[in-house]
Amino acid sequence: MSIDKKKLFVISGSSGVGKGTVIKSLLSRHDDIKLSISYTTRIPRPGEKEGINYFYVTKTQFTKGVDNGEFLEWAEFSGNYYGTKKSFVIDSLEKGEHVLLEIDTQGALQIKKQMPDAVLIFIAPPSYDELVSRLRGRHTESEEAIQKRLKFVEFEKNNSKHFDYIIVNDTVENAVSQIENIIG
Numbered sequence: 001m002s003i004d005k006k007k008l009f010v011i012s013g014s015s016g017v018g019k020g021t022v023i024k025s026l027l028s029r030h031d032d033i034k035l036s037i038s039y040t041t042r043i044p045r046p047g048e049k050e051g052i053n054y055f056y057v058t059k060t061q062f063t064k065g066v067d068n069g070e071f072l073e074w075a076e077f078s079g080n081y082y083g084t085k086k087s088f089v090i091d092s093l094e095k096g097e098h099v100l101l102e103i104d105t106q107g108a109l110q111i112k113k114q115m116p117d118a119v120l121i122f123i124a125p126p127s128y129d130e131l132v133s134r135l136r137g138r139h140t141e142s143e144e145a146i147q148k149r150l151k152f153v154e155f156e157k158n159n160s161k162h163f164d165y166i167i168v169n170d171t172v173e174n175a176v177s178q179i180e181n182i183i184g
């Protein structure tokens with residue numbers, strides 16, 4: 001599958017890096033960018049809404065979607081499944097719209113394989129040491145949970161080597177304007 005122009009943008013980033021805020025700010029300034037709403041098997045967090053944050057489905061429904069080839073990519077993250085609906089992305093690209101996916105690095109690399117023109121952007125923290133000490137500083141989690149998160153930070157950092165751009169989230173304004181430069 002190939003698209004003519006660079007119109008599909010994928011943003012990933014380690015948890016705790018503030019990518020949600022960056023994306024929210026970006027979308028508020030560009031109503032021509034369509035955000036793909038993912039499907040997930042995780043339980044909604046307080047305040048999250050069906051169809052706004054995610055489409056919430058059961059594991060059975062998700063697996064059926066996978067079997068029917070409905071997902072462009074999907075991945076397991078922290079014990080839950082997350083996936084991007086193929087029809088939304090393809091329809092939007094065919095209409096000539098910019099599409100933005102906010103997905104993990106495993107999903108991003110799957111997209112790049114299928115659609116080499118997709119632009120992969122990784123949002124990194126100003127300092128990994130600080131991110132690690134922030135994760136460690138939360139005394140609410142067990143050592144095991146912390147180790148799991150730290151490993152994942154390392155995994156995502158490694159995957160980011162295959163991304164087209166790595167942006168440092170020092171300030172939201174800076175990160176947004178760097179993404180705007182990429183989108184053009």
Ligand code: 5GP
Pocket residue numbers: 012013038039042073074075077082083084102103104106107108
């Ligand atoms: P959260 O549970 O915090 O909303 O998301 C957990 C992780 O799943 C984040 O890294 C987020 O970017 C990723 N994610 C959200 N939707 C998708 C998706 O459709 N596909 C993949 N591969 N990852 C996703």
